[in-house]
Amino acid sequence: MRAIGFVFLGAFVALSSSCIDPVHSDDVDALGPEAPGVPEGLTHRAGQPCLTCHGGLGPGSPRFSVAGTVYLKRTDTAALQGATVVITDADGDSRSVETNEVGNFRIERDTWNPIFPLRISLSYQGEDATMKTLVNGNGGCNFCHRGDGDSTHSPRVYLRTK
Amino acid sequence: MKRFLLVSMSIAIFAACAGSPKQSTDSAGGADRAQFTPVSGMLLRRCGSLDCHGRIYRNFRLVGVGGRRLDDKYYPDGPATTEDEIDHNFQAILGIEPEIMRTVIAEGGANPQRLTVVRKGRGSEDHKGGQRIGLGDDADICLTSWLASDVDSDACARATTQRLP
Secondary structure, three states, rough: HHHHHHHHHHHHHHHHHHOOOOOHHHHHHHHHHOOOOOOOOOOOOOOOOOOHHOOOOOOOOOEEEEEEEEEEEEEOOOOOOOEEEEEEEEOOOOOEEEEOOOOOOEEEEEOOOOOOOOOOEEEEOOEEEOOOEOOOOOHHHHHHHHHOOOOEEOOOOEEOOO | HHHHHHHHHHHHHHHHHHHHHHHHHHHHOOOOOOOOHHHHHHHHHHHHHHOOOOOOOOOOOOOOOOOOOOOOOOOOOOOOOHHHHHHHHHHHHHHHHHHHHHHHHHHOOOOOHHHHHHHHOOOOOOOOOOOOOOOOOOOHHHHHHOOOOOOOOHHHHHHHHHOOO
């Protein structure tokens, strides 16, 4: 009974603040400063959630619809350059993008604004990996895929398990 | 003496049942935990990704494989969803509108659209995630058959494994 009351209270609190999520500037600050020597551009902040800054609320511009970082292995931080990421939207429309020397890729929202949910797969020289679940609302891969993973994040996007 | 034994035995049986998952059934006015497992899978798949109801910032929070995990040692990509997680999801759906849920279930699942979870899922009520369940599709049948206390597990399974679009 108490648990239900608690859920109720929680629902109220959440309802009254449902549009805010946590404060955007805190999210940005939590990502820290730029790494020294890396310009603000396509090789910066590999592994970080690009859309936190390039999702329309700043400070990054332009705005991306899909962006992330791809690694060779689940257990290792070596980037995978030249992988092809294929994104298919709810209308069956799809785009392919290549990853760069740090594993990063992005699609600018002005170029393609896909309809969610999205299906994702990637390939590299005959090997491939597919995401079984769907991306329902956030086109930033590293929003969900982070480092070695934990109970709230899947591990980095990778081609090979080992 | 015999009578005493009998009485204490029935109390023991009562207590045993009250401690089982059936207890949540009672507090929910008939919502069936035993039938909920396939529904949990469907909800997780359609609604529970880490960018939606797998986030802790949502009031209706789902957990399990493919989304957020209850156990700190688990990952979104494995191992499989646990019974504890299904319990959590069961309480989560009941906790949205307990009174209306009770009424809908007591009335054999009639007019399920009285529930905001059904309306939001179907996209007929303002929903950040838009429409995730189509009126009359497998996911819809799964959810509404459970509300009618006669879950269509096959529909749930199809809705869980289906590739969208």
